[in-house]
Each structure stands twice: as structure tokens, then as C-alpha cells.
Amino acid sequence: MSTTAGSGRGRVGRPRARGPVEDGLSAREGVLAAAAELFTRQGYAATTTRAIADGAGLRQASMYHYFAGKEDILAALLEGTVQPSLDLARLLLARSEPAEARLWALCRADVELLCGGPHNLGALYLLPETGAERFADFRRVRDELRASYAALLAATAAGAALEGPERQLRSDLVFGLIESVILIRRQTPDRLTPPLADATADGALRLAGASAQVLAEASAEGAVLLRDLRQPPAI
Known part of the structure; x- marks a missing residue:
């Protein structure tokens, strides 16, 4: 220890x-x-x-x-870029707020995590070494996070109206959009995180099929939801 x-x-x-x-x-x-x-x-x-x-x-x-070595250090760094978002996703999946607001909240928080630290650790996802068995836990956590995105999207009104393959495609596009901020940060490292996180979450809801009115409501409710979830527990 x-x-x-x-x-x-x-x-x-x-x-x-x-x-x-x-x-x-x-x-x-x-x-x-x-x-x-x-x-x-x-x-x-x-x-x-x-x-x-x-x-x-x-x-x-x-x-x-x-x-034990360099691989263990890399594994810990990689898992640290995903596990907090998965923990939040599990909380959001259990909540009763509209799915659109919960999906927006997850998108925004995930982008904030990927872009908010001093180093662009998400860029390490692209390393060929991450395909090795040592990084199976990282891939498992990332896959569960991807599945959480899919579950939240399927619970939205627009997502529920889609056929299975189309819904999966939309879900993959949303997840890909979130992780694309890794490349944006590499190209423009001085970009401010909050507006990028807001814009990406908005874009994800549009990809999910939300109308302008639904998006406006989801972003407002999602921001409140994130604020409430981040409040320290009452003593």
C-alpha cells in the first residue's frame, strides 16, 4: 500500500x-x-x-x-481517463430525469474529463500498445462506457424511434464525437474546455436526433443535473 x-x-x-x-x-x-x-x-x-x-x-x-513497469503506469493513466465517466454514467442510468438531459450531462462531463487535465492523455488511446492483453481492463471499461452511451440514447424519444442498426450507428457516432475532442485538443491545445464541452454535448444531442427545443431543454436540465451530482454530500 x-x-x-x-x-x-x-x-x-x-x-x-x-x-x-x-x-x-x-x-x-x-x-x-x-x-x-x-x-x-x-x-x-x-x-x-x-x-x-x-x-x-x-x-x-x-x-x-x-x-511493476511502464505498461502498468500507462494502464493506470488510461483507466483514469475512462473510469470517472463510467462511474457517472452508472449514476445517470439510474436517474429518472429525461434521458436527453442525462445523455447531455454525460457528454459534457466526459469531454471535460478528456480536455480538463494538464496533459492530453486521451491521445494515448491511439498507441498500438493498447491492444495488448495488459490493457484488457482499459478496453473493458471503455466498452462499458460506450454501452452506457447507447443505453441513454436508446432511452431518448428520438433514439427509441430508431431501428436497431440505425440506433447503434447513431450511438457510435455520438461516442466517436466525444472522443474526437482528443484530436481537437492536440491541434488547438489552448482552446478553453467549458465552451468546447458545451458545444460537443450539444452536437451529440443533435446526432442523437434531438430537436432544437428538446436540445435547449436537455442542456439546461443536464447542467443542473451535473451541478447537483457534484455537490458534496450533506454531513
Whole structure:
């Protein structure tokens, strides 16, 4: 079990070579932060575990306490770009609000996750290495997220009116639109995330077949839904 920075409970034999990459990061989080910067800046294949350890302020041997190797680090980064959206999708599937609002909320939050961090981790989806068995969990989570999009679209009025193959096509198009922001961010890294997230969610609803009036209602209700879901629980 890793310990967080500032917990006051160090591990004998696993000292840091330097401090963490950023204040408040645990050693494990520091490794992920360093790897994210290196993988997206100079490429996965060109990045060594020594460079990651150096960036995290750890001795290389110490890094292996947290990750068995470079593939494990990449897997953790990839899963971190999908699991929060899947967690939200599960919540939204269980809600009673109109499906259009729930689909809009998922689209917007997913784009925000893909574009909101300091590094374009979604670009790592394109690596040929992600087809290896080590990344089966990432692919499984991503497939479940894709299925959640399909379920929400099928629950909309426009989606329910579509035949099976056409509905699946619309669902694939919506999911593809969301992930296309990875390429947009690569081309225009300084683009502000909130307007991109709003516009992409709106575009997804149009692809799903929502009318202008339905879209206006869905975006308003979806924004409120996201705000409510992000409220900290009452103590």
C-alpha cells in the first residue's frame, strides 16, 4: 500500500531522491504525473522508467514499489481517463430525469474529463500498445462506457424511434464525437474546455436526433443535473 505525501508514515528503504512533482502528491501520484507529462510530450516508446522516476523525484528502484513497469503506469493513466465517466454514467442510468438531459450531462462531463487535465492523455488511446492483453481492463471499461452511451440514447424519444442498426450507428457516432475532442485538443491545445464541452454535448444531442427545443431543454436540465451530482454530500 502506498502512502500519501505528508502522511508522516514513510517506508524504510524507499526514500525519495527529491520531493514530489507537485505539492500534495503521493509518491504514486507523482509517478503518474511525471509519466503523463513524458508520454504526451516525447512519446511512450521514447520514455524510460528512469526518466519517469526522475520526474517523480524517486529512485528508480523505489518506483517499482508502486508500479511493476511502464505498461502498468500507462494502464493506470488510461483507466483514469475512462473510469470517472463510467462511474457517472452508472449514476445517470439510474436517474429518472429525461434521458436527453442525462445523455447531455454525460457528454459534457466526459469531454471535460478528456480536455480538463494538464496533459492530453486521451491521445494515448491511439498507441498500438493498447491492444495488448495488459490493457484488457482499459478496453473493458471503455466498452462499458460506450454501452452506457447507447443505453441513454436508446432511452431518448428520438433514439427509441430508431431501428436497431440505425440506433447503434447513431450511438457510435455520438461516442466517436466525444472522443474526437482528443484530436481537437492536440491541434488547438489552448482552446478553453467549458465552451468546447458545451458545444460537443450539444452536437451529440443533435446526432442523437434531438430537436432544437428538446436540445435547449436537455442542456439546461443536464447542467443542473451535473451541478447537483457534484455537490458534496450533506454531513
